[in-house]
Amino acid sequence: MSTEVKVLPASTRTNLEALKHHMNKLGFKYxxxxxxxxxxxxxxYGARLSNANKVSVHFNNRNMFSMFDNLDLYDKLPEVKQAILDFYEAEGISDED
Incomplete structure (x- = not known):
């Protein structure tokens, strides 16, 4: 039985590392x-990510999902949005994609 491993291009890994770094500065762990x-x-929550304070970003489309139960995190949304937009721009993903 073989397992398919998804290998990201070097540029995407670099862009993802930059996104992870910026999100970490905002208090979100990868x-x-x-x-x-x-x-x-x-x-x-156990071995899973809590749905309480979460941001999910789609790799291929300009799509983000967020759920916060900590109202202080709402103040960080503009910076979260900008970090995600910077990731998409670096990946060459636009509104038209």
């Missing part, structure tokens, strides 16, 4: 990349 989504959160 959790995982799955099914085309990159998940960040402030806390874990």
């Amino acid at each position: 959790f995982e990349e799955r099914d085309g989504w990159i998940d960040f959160g402030t806390s874990l």
Whole structure:
């Protein structure tokens, strides 16, 4: 039985590292990349990312999902948005994609 491993291009890995660094400065830890989504959160619930304070970013489309139960995190949304937009710009993903 073989396992398919998804290998990201070097430029995408670099852009993802920059996004992870910026999100970490905003208080969000990188959790995982799955099914085309990159998940960040402030806390874990067991072995899973808590849905309470979470940001998910789609790899290929300009699409973001966020859920916060900590009102202080809403103040960080403009910076979160800008970090994500910078990632998409570096990846060459635009509104038209």
